[in-house]
Amino acid sequence: MTDAQEKAKPVRRWRRRVVLGAAAALLLTSAPWLWTQIAARGHVHDEADAPAADVVIVLGGEVAADKRTPAPRLAGRLDTAAALVDSGRARVILVSGDGGGESGDEPAVMTAYLTGLGIDPRRIVADPHGLDTYDTCVRARDVYGITRALVVTQAYHLSRAVTLCRQVGIDTDGVNARCDGCAAGLLASKAVRDYFASGKAAWDAVRARPPAVTSPPNPQIRDAMQAG
Numbered sequence: 001m002t003d004a005q006e007k008a009k010p011v012r013r014w015r016r017r018v019v020l021g022a023a024a025a026l027l028l029t030s031a032p033w034l035w036t037q038i039a040a041r042g043h044v045h046d047e048a049d050a051p052a053a054d055v056v057i058v059l060g061g062e063v064a065a066d067k068r069t070p071a072p073r074l075a076g077r078l079d080t081a082a083a084l085v086d087s088g089r090a091r092v093i094l095v096s097g098d099g100g101g102e103s104g105d106e107p108a109v110m111t112a113y114l115t116g117l118g119i120d121p122r123r124i125v126a127d128p129h130g131l132d133t134y135d136t137c138v139r140a141r142d143v144y145g146i147t148r149a150l151v152v153t154q155a156y157h158l159s160r161a162v163t164l165c166r167q168v169g170i171d172t173d174g175v176n177a178r179c180d181g182c183a184a185g186l187l188a189s190k191a192v193r194d195y196f197a198s199g200k201a202a203w204d205a206v207r208a209r210p211p212a213v214t215s216p217p218n219p220q221i222r223d224a225m226q227a228g
Helices: 003-040 072-086 106-116 133-142 155-167 184-206 220-226
Strands: 055-059 092-096 124-127 148-153 171-176
Touching: 003 155, 003 184, 055 072, 055 133, 055 155, 072 092, 072 106, 072 148, 072 171, 092 106, 092 133, 092 220, 106 124, 124 133, 124 220, 133 155, 133 184, 148 155, 155 171, 155 184
Parallel strands: 055 092, 055 148, 092 124, 148 171
Antiparallel strands: none
16 A cells, blocks of 8 residues: 555545534434424325314414515415315314514414404414414413314425424324415425424424413313304
8 A cells, every 4th residue: 555545544534424424413403304204294285185173273474564464374374274164174263373473463363364254253263372383282282172183384384383283192184275476485495494493393392391371271162163
């Protein structure tokens, strides 16, 4: 072996370690996202083939600048939930979001929009303390007594939402929300954001984090199912 080959050995070993370290880091950071994808497999549906459940949960989102109407992606979620009720695949809608959100009162805006679509207001229950996806799922179980539900959000967010709700014990199927006008760049950026958000989701689930706001049991879902 030549002197040059001897000198190259440490360099090759260093490169190998760098590659292996990078691969290990990628696997570690990807594990939570893979968990959400695998756990949700078989439980994600398009609107047309969604199964039935008494309750459909709509995850909150940005309110438009007028603070009275939902922004387009949130409107798409609400349109999808209303269609599920109209088709008989759900009976009650739980709108869960931040009642003191930066863009406005998400559940109040969601409720008004659904009522404008013709949904009986007695069939709508608002949770103003669904501050994130995990909190929404835990509160749906603990506060509203939900054991079976559909959850509606856009595709880039759906597997994480389904996985978290199933993780806390709700028999959950996800329905892809409408996303009219969603540009490819927007969808890509949201998918990247959700990839990194999966790490927090996994950590919340592992330590069974309590929601930011705890509330006593609320009979509104039960009452809504008995209405009309």
